[in-house]
Amino acid sequence: MPRLTIEDLKKIKERHKAEFTLREGGYKAKVTVHMGTCGIAAGARSVMTALMDEIAKTDAEDIIVTTSGCAGLCAREPLVTVEIMNSPPVKYCDLNEEKIREIFREHIIGGKPVEKYALVVGSETTY
Amino acid sequence: MEKFRANLMLCAGTGCVASGTTKVREALQEELKKRGLADEIKIVLTGCNGYCAEGPVMSVHPDEVFYQKLTVEDIPMLVEEHFLKGRPYEKLMFKEPEKKTAIPLMKDIPFFKHQVLRVLRNKGLIDPEKIEEYIARDGYQAAARALTEMKPEDIIKTVKDAGLRGRGGAGFPTGLKWEFASKVQSDVKYMLCNGDEGDPGAFMDRSVMEADPHSVIEGMLIGARAIGAHHGYIYVRAEYPLAVKRLQLAIDQATEAGLLGKNILDTGFDFELGIYLGAGAFVCGEETALMRSIEGRRGMPRPRPPFPAHKGLWDKPSVLNNVETLAQISPIILNGAEWYRSLGTEKSAGTKVFALTGAINNVGLVEVPMGIPLRRIIYEIGGGMKKGRKFKAVQLGGPSGGCIPEHLLETPVTYEDIVATGAIVGSGGMVVMDDNTCMVGTAKFFLEFTADESCGKCTPCRVGTKILLDMLTDITEGRGTESDIETLQDLAKDILSTSLCGLGQTAPNPVLTTIKYFRDEYESHINDKWCKAGVCRNLTTFWIDEELCKGCGACLRACPAKAIIGEKKQPHKIIQEVCVHCRTCYEACKFKSIKIMPAGFDGDPAVLAKAGEDAKGGKA
Numbered sequence: 001m002p003r004l005t006i007e008d009l010k011k012i013k014e015r016h017k018a019e020f021t022l023r024e025g026g027y028k029a030k031v032t033v034h035m036g037t038c039g040i041a042a043g044a045r046s047v048m049t050a051l052m053d054e055i056a057k058t059d060a061e062d063i064i065v066t067t068s069g070c071a072g073l074c075a076r077e078p079l080v081t082v083e084i085m086n087s088p089p090v091k092y093c094d095l096n097e098e099k100i101r102e103i104f105r106e107h108i109i110g111g112k113p114v115e116k117y118a119l120v121v122g123s124e125t126t127y
Numbered sequence: 128m129e130k131f132r133a134n135l136m137l138c139a140g141t142g143c144v145a146s147g148t149t150k151v152r153e154a155l156q157e158e159l160k161k162r163g164l165a166d167e168i169k170i171v172l173t174g175c176n177g178y179c180a181e182g183p184v185m186s187v188h189p190d191e192v193f194y195q196k197l198t199v200e201d202i203p204m205l206v207e208e209h210f211l212k213g214r215p216y217e218k219l220m221f222k223e224p225e226k227k228t229a230i231p232l233m234k235d236i237p238f239f240k241h242q243v244l245r246v247l248r249n250k251g252l253i254d255p256e257k258i259e260e261y262i263a264r265d266g267y268q269a270a271a272r273a274l275t276e277m278k279p280e281d282i283i284k285t286v287k288d289a290g291l292r293g294r295g296g297a298g299f300p301t302g303l304k305w306e307f308a309s310k311v312q313s314d315v316k317y318m319l320c321n322g323d324e325g326d327p328g329a330f331m332d333r334s335v336m337e338a339d340p341h342s343v344i345e346g347m348l349i350g351a352r353a354i355g356a357h358h359g360y361i362y363v364r365a366e367y368p369l370a371v372k373r374l375q376l377a378i379d380q381a382t383e384a385g386l387l388g389k390n391i392l393d394t395g396f397d398f399e400l401g402i403y404l405g406a407g408a409f410v411c412g413e414e415t416a417l418m419r420s421i422e423g424r425r426g427m428p429r430p431r432p433p434f435p436a437h438k439g440l441w442d443k444p445s446v447l448n449n450v451e452t453l454a455q456i457s458p459i460i461l462n463g464a465e466w467y468r469s470l471g472t473e474k475s476a477g478t479k480v481f482a483l484t485g486a487i488n489n490v491g492l493v494e495v496p497m498g499i500p501l502r503r504i505i506y507e508i509g510g511g512m513k514k515g516r517k518f519k520a521v522q523l524g525g526p527s528g529g530c531i532p533e534h535l536l537e538t539p540v541t542y543e544d545i546v547a548t549g550a551i552v553g554s555g556g557m558v559v560m561d562d563n564t565c566m567v568g569t570a571k572f573f574l575e576f577t578a579d580e581s582c583g584k585c586t587p588c589r590v591g592t593k594i595l596l597d598m599l600t601d602i603t604e605g606r607g608t609e610s611d612i613e614t615l616q617d618l619a620k621d622i623l624s625t626s627l628c629g630l631g632q633t634a635p636n637p638v639l640t641t642i643k644y645f646r647d648e649y650e651s652h653i654n655d656k657w658c659k660a661g662v663c664r665n666l667t668t669f670w671i672d673e674e675l676c677k678g679c680g681a682c683l684r685a686c687p688a689k690a691i692i693g694e695k696k697q698p699h700k701i702i703q704e705v706c707v708h709c710r711t712c713y714e715a716c717k718f719k720s721i722k723i724m725p726a727g728f729d730g731d732p733a734v735l736a737k738a739g740e741d742a743k744g745g746k747a
Binding site for chain 2: 003004012015027032034055
């Protein structure tokens with residue numbers, strides 16, 4: 001590590017912000033990928049990978065991704081629930097890589113739910 | 128930078144490593160790889176999490192789920208259930224001692240819920256071996272401010288106003304100590320850290336050094352700036368290998384980053400820091416002895432004055448602060464004195480870390496605001512007594528401290544209130560004892576320690592502690608005489624008032640407090656030759672009450688000496704000549720029919736009637 005200046009200390013803090021948001025809490029958006037056996041069989045794995053890829057590309061710091069079990073609607077898997085702080089959660093269904101990338105840009109970053117893929121607004125999960 | 132969706136904060140403190148962290152980590156890595164999750168989920172090794180009794184422990188973020196007692200065998204299920212399918216794995220969760228219901232979230236577990244973290248602010252949140260992670264949690268920001276925006280007087284004023292007192296035990300105001308040293312003119316001064324943690328059962332400082340070494344280094348850097356020192360040592364005992372390793376790594380990283388050494392952060396300030404390994408002598412925790420030890424001489428105290436602020440290491444002005452004290456400095460500089468005073472009491476501000484251990488359900492490291500009653504620490508955080516046993520005493524301050532009985536459990540934890548009981552806050556050892564503990568034996572245990580660790584320089588300590596120990600040994604072995612209690616008290620007071628250093632000046636405290644609060648135990652040891660707790664072998668007879676014995680044979684099977692005879696469903700009997708007083712039968716009996724009676728008891732009904740409730744059988 002090169003010698004640091006006071007400015008560098010702030011930069012290091014910024015650089016680690018995403019990781020510490022994860023550890024300390026205080027995130028803006030939470031995305032839950034439903035990973036029951038049904039979800040995995042229907043392709044939840046590649047949805048997850050695409051999502052992680054998008055997050056890495058945008059350098060977003062306050063989005064967390066988590067997994068949960070079967071959402072109970074196995075026929076419409078892969079399912080994903082998007083929760084933006086202070087607005088009702090939205091469940092998306094029949095997802096694939098392209099769809100999740102679109103949802104990421106429009107809803108998670110843009111704040112506007114993608115109605116055409118949405119199953120329902122509202123969810124049993126909360127913050 | 129790589130993105131992970133989850134961080135697994137796996138405890139790599141000494142306790143958890145001893146319970147298997149290394150193997151668990153390998154198994155986790157392997158399993159995550161196998162499941163294709165290695166790029167999404169990151170394992171971070173942290174310092175001590177504090178909940179040492181149930182290690183290895185791990186907290187999962189962002190879910191905040193807490194797992195304990197991890198084993199290699201459980202890892203595949205854990206990874207599949209929680210990390211692949213998102214279903215937190217109940218088997219490894221914390222369970223309430225009574226109800227056995229699982230509590231998934233760390234913040235809901237009583238042990239963590241009632242703590243307030245300042246010293247341990249980075250506990251379980253950073254990898255102590257990566258300086259970037261410390262910096263990401265505002266690390267070295269306070270040092271930057273102290274070196275650029277603040278004059279030494281400003282730093283000293285802030286620390287004084289905060290009311291921070293030395294956490295090593297004596298509770299001397301830190302700011303005042305710094306002020307004394309700063310006012311002395313000298314070309315060379317030393318900033319020292321006391322990591323010679325020696326109290327039996329105490330591990331606060333070790334945990335801080337292991338979990339957050341940079342917080343200690345930053346505190347020293349700020350202190351060095353305040354007193355005008357350019358050299359420093361961390362004195363740490365060699366039997367803390369992990370602490371030594373992480374401190375050295377932290378010093379190397381900080382030096383490379385220009386946070387130690389010459390021209391720190393381009394401010395023109397120099398501070399060189401080194402580690403000095405102690406060989407583990409208890410007396411070297413005393414400041415003048417510690418300094419002699421660094422000089423390469425035998426660790427022995429010398430009379431004060433001159434105080435180290437004037438003549439310390441190599442006769443140069445020196446400041447010695449405890450690990451926990453130093454770890455509090457940077458948040459005080461960043462957040463101000465008022466913030467620090469928002470917790471604690473007028474004279475005892477802020478928080479204190481305790482190593483909570485003994486006969487309670489939750490054993491581990493806890494940080495609480497000062498002024499909290501002892502009862503809350505023991506019952507809310509500690510989860511109460513193990514196996515529902517009866518509380519007897521809590522020992523504070525290790526060999527320099529004392530035992531506090533039940534009727535004083537509402538005592539707030541402040542320097543003044545604890546001293547008023549006869550104990551001391553000390554460095555933070557807190558041992559809870561149940562009714563299976565002999566208080567004379569407890570005093571003897573601590574005197575064995577201090578008599579052994581006395582350096583021998585002054586007579587009151589060298590000879591006095593030995594005589595105290597011999598007398599206590601006599602009492603516990605049945606040779607006590609009536610005048611012993613008075614003699615013990617007189618001698619204890621003489622040692623207190625005439626010893627050279629803190630070791631001797633506090634060594635009699637365990638004797639004095641046990642006499643003060645448990646005098647009846649001394650009396651029954653001396654007069655009745657009876658150790659009611661059944662600990663002192665010469666002063667107990669294990670005796671089966673035939674009226675209560677169901678003849679189940681549990682004691683007979685448990686006895687390692689084959690001292691118990693009896694037919695099934697008939698009352699059993701202990702052959703006293705064969706009995707080795709190991710207590711095994713007492714613990715094995717489910718009907719409380721085995722009683723602890725005085726030495727030489729032969730079933731005499733008169734003695735039994737007189738003993739009454741005191742001869743209550745075990746176990747509860």
